Amino acid sequence: MRELLQKYANTFSIQLEKISLSENEQRSVNHPIVFLFLGDLMKDALKAIMAINEEKWLNSSGVIYFHAYQTDTITCENVLSFQLPGNELDRKYKRKGMYEAFYSEKKKLIELNKAFRILSSKIAEYGKEYSSLKKVNLCLVTAIDDPANILIQEFTLLLKSILQESFRLVEVDLYGLLKEKQDGENFALSTSLGISFLKELDHYQNDEYTFEKDLQLTEDHLRLNVSHPPSPLFDLVYFLSDKNEDGLISSNAMQQNYEIISNLNLLKNRKMITDYHEKMDSYNHQDFKRGIKGNSQEPVYASAGFSKVTRPNKAIALHAASHFFHELLLSLKAAGTEKREKVLSLFELSEASFQKYFHECLPPVEKIMDMTGLIGASNSYQMVKRMSLREAEEYLYEGGTECFFYTNLEEPVREHLQRLDLRAQIERCFFENVLNNEQYGLYCAYLWTSDTPGAEISVINEIDRLERDTKNERLEKEALLQQYYQQMVDQCDFKKSYLPFSDKKNLNSFVHYFFETVYGTRYEIMKLEVKQAILKQYRAVLEEHHQYLQSKMELIDQVESCLKQVAAESLYDSDDVLDKNIAEYYADMIGMITAKLKEKWGPYFFSDERFFGNLLSLLENGKPKPLLERILLVCNREVLTQEEFHRSFEDELLERANVMTRYENREILSKEDLFKQLYLRLNETSSVHIEVFNYTQEHRFEEKYFFGDFYSQFMQFALEKEHETRQCKVGCAHEKKSSGIEKLALMGGFRLKDLMYYRNGEKYYKAYVENGFELHANKAEASV
Numbered sequence: 001m002r003e004l005l006q007k008y009a010n011t012f013s014i015q016l017e018k019i020s021l022s023e024n025e026q027r028s029v030n031h032p033i034v035f036l037f038l039g040d041l042m043k044d045a046l047k048a049i050m051a052i053n054e055e056k057w058l059n060s061s062g063v064i065y066f067h068a069y070q071t072d073t074i075t076c077e078n079v080l081s082f083q084l085p086g087n088e089l090d091r092k093y094k095r096k097g098m099y100e101a102f103y104s105e106k107k108k109l110i111e112l113n114k115a116f117r118i119l120s121s122k123i124a125e126y127g128k129e130y131s132s133l134k135k136v137n138l139c140l141v142t143a144i145d146d147p148a149n150i151l152i153q154e155f156t157l158l159l160k161s162i163l164q165e166s167f168r169l170v171e172v173d174l175y176g177l178l179k180e181k182q183d184g185e186n187f188a189l190s191t192s193l194g195i196s197f198l199k200e201l202d203h204y205q206n207d208e209y210t211f212e213k214d215l216q217l218t219e220d221h222l223r224l225n226v227s228h229p230p231s232p233l234f235d236l237v238y239f240l241s242d243k244n245e246d247g248l249i250s251s252n253a254m255q256q257n258y259e260i261i262s263n264l265n266l267l268k269n270r271k272m273i274t275d276y277h278e279k280m281d282s283y284n285h286q287d288f289k290r291g292i293k294g295n296s297q298e299p300v301y302a303s304a305g306f307s308k309v310t311r312p313n314k315a316i317a318l319h320a321a322s323h324f325f326h327e328l329l330l331s332l333k334a335a336g337t338e339k340r341e342k343v344l345s346l347f348e349l350s351e352a353s354f355q356k357y358f359h360e361c362l363p364p365v366e367k368i369m370d371m372t373g374l375i376g377a378s379n380s381y382q383m384v385k386r387m388s389l390r391e392a393e394e395y396l397y398e399g400g401t402e403c404f405f406y407t408n409l410e411e412p413v414r415e416h417l418q419r420l421d422l423r424a425q426i427e428r429c430f431f432e433n434v435l436n437n438e439q440y441g442l443y444c445a446y447l448w449t450s451d452t453p454g455a456e457i458s459v460i461n462e463i464d465r466l467e468r469d470t471k472n473e474r475l476e477k478e479a480l481l482q483q484y485y486q487q488m489v490d491q492c493d494f495k496k497s498y499l500p501f502s503d504k505k506n507l508n509s510f511v512h513y514f515f516e517t518v519y520g521t522r523y524e525i526m527k528l529e530v531k532q533a534i535l536k537q538y539r540a541v542l543e544e545h546h547q548y549l550q551s552k553m554e555l556i557d558q559v560e561s562c563l564k565q566v567a568a569e570s571l572y573d574s575d576d577v578l579d580k581n582i583a584e585y586y587a588d589m590i591g592m593i594t595a596k597l598k599e600k601w602g603p604y605f606f607s608d609e610r611f612f613g614n615l616l617s618l619l620e621n622g623k624p625k626p627l628l629e630r631i632l633l634v635c636n637r638e639v640l641t642q643e644e645f646h647r648s649f650e651d652e653l654l655e656r657a658n659v660m661t662r663y664e665n666r667e668i669l670s671k672e673d674l675f676k677q678l679y680l681r682l683n684e685t686s687s688v689h690i691e692v693f694n695y696t697q698e699h700r701f702e703e704k705y706f707f708g709d710f711y712s713q714f715m716q717f718a719l720e721k722e723h724e725t726r727q728c729k730v731g732c733a734h735e736k737k738s739s740g741i742e743k744l745a746l747m748g749g750f751r752l753k754d755l756m757y758y759r760n761g762e763k764y765y766k767a768y769v770e771n772g773f774e775l776h777a778n779k780a781e782a783s784v
Contacts, residue, residue: 035139
C-alpha cells in the first residue's frame with residue numbers, strides 16, 4: 001500500500017507540474033539532446049536524470065540516453081547501451097587494461113559503431129519532438145573515479161563524428177561527478193583514479209589538443225579516420241561534487257547534481273520565450289564560456305549550485321487523501337447515531353413487527369373461546385365452587401380442554417416454529433434497510449450488530465434486553481398460571497349471582513373467566529416462546545454477519561492507519577517554512593471541499609457510484625488495496641482537481657503559514673516576511689558543488705538564474721533583491737509554474753590546481769603510481 005501511496009503522491013506532483021506547464025513552451029528542449037553515461041557508476045545517475053527530465057521537460061520523450069557499462073545497465077525504449085570490455089581485469093591494471101581491450105577487440109569497436117549509428121537514426125525518428133535539427137547537444141556524464149572514463153575521448157569523438165554526418169553542429173559538454181565523502185573502503189584508490197582522469201582531462205581541454213585514429217568502421221570492416229583539430233575536446237566541463245564550496249557534504253548532494261545537469265541542459269537549450277522581458281537576462285552559452293575563460297592560458301572549469309523552494313505537493317496529496325478518507329468515516333459514523341426506535345424498525349424488531357410475526361405464527365386468540373362448548377349439560381356450579389381451578393377443569397372436561405388446546409393451538413405453533421426460518425427475512429432487512437442503504441451503509445451495519453458494552457445503540461444489545469425481558473415475562477406468566485390453577489372457584493374474580501335459579505348463569509360466568517385467565521395466559525406464554533425463537537434466529541444471523549463485517553472493518557482500519565502514517569512520515573524531515581501547518585490547513589480545506597461536494601451531489605454522495613458506492617464491494621477479496629485504490633482514484637478525480645489545490649505558490653504558502661492564527665494567539669506572518677525567508681533559503685542552499693582553494697583561484701566568474709513565474713510577486717521580490725547588490729548576471733527562466741521556485745548558480749574560471757580534491761588527492765595518486773598501478777594508457781598523459 002505504501003508503494004501505491006507514493007505513486008499517487010508522485011502522480012499528483014507531476015500532474016500539477018504538467019498542468020502549469022501545459023502552455024509553457026519554455027520547458028521544451030529546442031534542439032536534440034543526447035546523454036552519454038560512461039561507466040558502471042553511472043547507472044543511478046542515468047535513472048535519476050531520466051526521471052527528472054520526464055517530469056520537467058515537455059518533450060522528454062525525444063531525448064536519447066546511451067550507457068557504456070561493464071556489469072549492469074537499464075532497459076528502456078529511449079536507452080541504448082554498450083558493454084565495455086575488460087571486466088575481469090585486476091584493479092591494479094584495470095584502467096589501462098580497459099583502454100587496451102577496447103582497441104584490441106575489433107568486434108567491440110564494430111558493435112559500438114553500430115550502436116552509435118542506431119542512436120543517430122533514433123534522433124531523426126524523434127525529430128518531431130524538436131523545433132530545430134540543426135544542432136545536437138551531446139552531454140557526457142561520468143564519475144571521475146570510474147575506470148571507464150579512460151575511453152572518454154574515443155567515445156566522444158566517435159559519436160561526434162557519426163552525428164556530424166546528419167547534423168551541422170554537435171556541441172559537447174562534460175559533467176564530471178566527484179565523490180569526496182570517504183566511506184572507509186577504497187577511498188585512496190578511488191581518489192587516485194579520479195586524479196588520473198583529471199590529469200587526462202587537463203590534456204583534453206588544452207587549446208593544442210588533437211586526436212586522430214581509425215575508429216569508424218563500415219559494415220565491410222573498412223576503417224575510417226576520426227580526427228579532432230587543435231582545440232579543447234569539450235565545449236564546457238562542469239565538476240559537481242557531493243561537497244559544496246563551504247566544504248560541507250550533503251546526503252542529497254548527488255540528487256541535486258542530477259537536477260543541476262537537467263536544469264543546465266534546459267537552460268542552455270530551451271525554446272526562446274515569446275513574451276521576453278528585458279529584466280529576464282536569459283542565459284547565453286558563449287557569453288558564459290568566455291566569462292569563465294577570462295585571460296587564462298590554462299584550461300578552466302565550471303561548477304554549479306542548485307536550490308529550490310517548492311510546495312510539498314507529495315505531502316499535500318497524502319494529507320488530502322488521509323483527510324478525505326477521514327471525512328468519509330465521519331459521514332458513516334454520523335448516521336450511526338440514529339434513534340433506538342428507528343434502528344429497531346429498520347431491522348423489523350419493533351413491537352409492531354412482532355405483532356406481525358405473532359399473526360403469522362399463532363392461531364387467533366378467539367379460538368380459545370371455542371372451548372366453552374365442551375362443557376356437559378348435567379354439570380352445575382354448585383358441584384365445582386369448592387374445587388380448585390385444576391380440579392374443576394378435570395371434573396368439567398375430563399382432559400378435553402388440554403386435548404383441544406394442544407390440537408388446535410399448541411401443536412400448530414410447535415410445527416410452525418420447527419419450520420420457522422427467518423434468515424432470508426432478517427438478511428433482507430439487514431441488506432436493504434442498512435448495509436446497502438446510502439443513508440447508513442457498512443459502518444452502521446457493523447456498529448448496530450456489535451455487542452460492545454456501552455454502545456449508543458446496538459441491535460445485539462437490544463436483542464439481549466428483549467430476550468431477558470421475554471424470559472422474565474414468561475416466568476412470571478408461568479408462575480401466574482400456577483396461581484390460577486390453585487385458586488378456589490368460588491373465590492375467583494368473576495360476576496356471581498346469589499339469586500335462586502342462577503346456578504347455570506354462574507357456571508357460564510366461571511367458564512368464560514377460566515378460559516380467559518388460564519388459557520389466555522397459556523396463549524400469552526406460547527406467544528413469548530415464539531418471540532424467543534424469533535430473537536434467537538435474529539441473534540444467530542446478525543452475529544454471523546457482524547463477524548464478517550468485523551473483518552472488513554479491520555481492513556478499513558488498516559487503510560486509515562496507513563494513510564495517517566504515510567502522511568505523517570512525509571513530514572518527518574519537515575522544512576519549517578515550506579511544510580508549515582500542512583495537516584491543519586488541509587484538514588480545513590478538505591472539510592470545505594467535502595461540504596461543496598455534499599451540496600452538489602447530495603447528503604449521501606459518498607455512497608454514490610461516482611465516489612465509493614457500497615464499501616463492502618471494495619473489501620470482498622479480503623485485502624485493503626482495492627479500497628485504497630478507490631480512495632486515491634476519487635481523491636485524484638474529485639478533490640485534487642478543485643481550485644483550492646491550484647493556487648499560486650506564494651498565496652497557498654502564506655495562507656497555510658497563518659492558518660494556526662485562528663486557533664492560537666500568534667503574530668501573523670506578512671507576505672514580505674515570508675518572501676524574505678524564501679529568498680534567504682534559496683541563497684543559503686545554492687552554494688556551488690565544488691570546493692576550491694580561494695587563494696589560488698585567480699578568476700571567478702558567476703551567473704545566477706531563477707526558474708519560475710517571472711511575473712509572480714515573489715520572483716519580482718527576489719530579482720529586486722538580487723539587483724540591489726548585483727555582483728553578477730542574474731536572470732529568470734520564465735515558467736508558468738505554481739509549485740515553487742528554483743535557483744541555479746553557475747560559477748567558473750578555476751583550474752585543476754584550485755580544486756581541494758585535486759590538491760588533497762595527488763599524494764594518493766603518486767603513491768599508487770609508484771607502487772605499479774597503471775592508471776594511464778601512456779606515459780605522456782601521466783606527466784600532465
